[in-house]
Amino acid sequence: MEKPYLLFLGDVHDELAAKTAHGIADWRPDWCVGQLRLPGCQADTALADTTVAAAAESGARTLVIAVVNSGGTMPESWTDTIVEAIEHGMDVASGLHMRLEDFPAIAEAAARHGRRLHNVRHSEQRFGTGKGHKRSGKRLLTVGTDCSVGKKYTALALERDMRARGMNADFCATGQTGVFIAERGVAIDAVVADFISGAAEWLSPDNDPDHWDVVEGQGSLFHAAFAGVSLGLLHGAQPDALVLCHEPTRSHMRGLPHAPIPDLAQCIEANIAGARLTNPDCRMVGVAINTSALDGAAAERLLRSTEDRLGLPCVDPMTVGTDAIIDRLD
């Protein structure tokens, strides 16, 4: 995909729906010329607002549909903006389940202007079914109490901090935003169900004994819509180490107002039990809490009390980093 990017946020109703935009803006700001928002958009990255014409002027090569939503659909009303970007010479990239070429106006504009359409969620790779054989090298997987709680940010922060200590570590993207950031990986929730574990095994093959794959987790074993993806990824990733990620102000499971957030200890137990099917030595090595909605003192109290309660290092990867967790890896 050609850089730099113009991040398109559409008219999404909250920040979580713009999590692809936030992910790219936070981790790859140098790749972005700005954000483009439609009237009513309730999300905002740190990037400057711009228009298609101004972004093209600034050299934007690809319009990134930088939103996520349950089901991965896109409103028809966004096509005008996408076509405008194509007419200004941009390629278009999307991480949604729907393919860009399924919108006739977009397909036609791309053909007319010779621009490319990237459907990042759809891998061209053919996967086998999972085998469960122990692979060489080491793996860490981030798991969550819920969707959108910081599994990707935690994995990226772990990669950053492990590399800073001279460790041999690679982030492995398993979702569309991660694939945009890493420029490789597989959106595991878009794989045919029979191949979830097989795709996770493909993503993290045999490696050097001291090498760590830091695998981005997906969903939650306690989310009624997505737990199958989470369990298949847990089995296929075959982690030696797990880090549990949590967002402490969430009142219910994402998109399911009737479903309570599971207890952290229960999450730890369920993930360890699942992981041991393919790696009997798997351990939980730490907890990552997204404290962005708390003030400094409240955040600190929560981190310390959770640490005391669970007996595991407990950090916010975006404020204090992940060193306390990395200390537990051997």
Place this chain on the structure above:
Amino acid sequence: MEKPYLLFLGDVHDELAAKTAHGIADWRPDWCVGQLRLPGCQADTALADTTVAAAAESGARTLVIAVVNSGGTMPESWTDTIVEAIEHGMDVASGLHMRLEDFPAIAEAAARHGRRLHNVRHSEQRFGTGKGHKRSGKRLLTVGTDCSVGKKYTALALERDMRARGMNADFCATGQTGVFIAERGVAIDAVVADFISGAAEWLSPDNDPDHWDVVEGQGSLFHAAFAGVSLGLLHGAQPDALVLCHEPTRSHMRGLPHAPIPDLAQCIEANIAGARLTNPDCRMVGVAINTSALDGAAAERLLRSTEDRLGLPCVDPMTVGTDAIIDRLD
């Protein structure tokens, strides 16, 4: 799909690989004119061996590729026979992941002769993500210690025996063989991973208070390749009652020679724990053991000892029926 069928077994290496053929031959024998086997085939249904020409003569309307294999691929060497069937006026139906039209010789023959290609595993239905809301009506799901242990046969036997008692019950197919038998349903392992639970919810919608959907289970929570499918189906089916299915002579998990068969009590505990996320009242109501590889006395001893050990009715649905389990439904 037009009946009657000619069941094609190819040159598969064991009976389990022909489980689609066995399923159709056992549950819908009146729909079949015979079986067609290539040299080296190690599977055999109770149906008469025949040729393409003789089957066409007998009125066969559809050649059913009646095999399953891990990964859902088909050897190129089978295309000659499939093309021959098309040339004799038959449509072709397959339950594999690969689409029939992806084989150029097959696609071309079908186009030339105006015959239809059915890819039963690929639903045209668009699914939403799972919601986890409690639905009206009642549901029973068969779950397993492993793949291919009798979950479909148990569900079909339960439907048969429940209807014989005047209960309002419907078998819900979740795999390609079940879809052939029921002529509706969805091959849940071929759904995009994000929609496993959503597809299971779609399959078994709100219904009358006294109605039972008897949902065919898939895989096993303890199978390293397919547990994600099993968990998503468990959450989406939202069962009130579970029946655990087991094949007592299996020495390791299907296709994974290094993986031991889980203990039945452990399976019961894990399935109940998973099911309670979307239905806190879910209960295990019985165990179905496939005793076809045991003699009568050994089968009887195993059923009684398992019943004593687990405190649940324990039957072979194909020899003694499922009444002891149905007695436990309310």
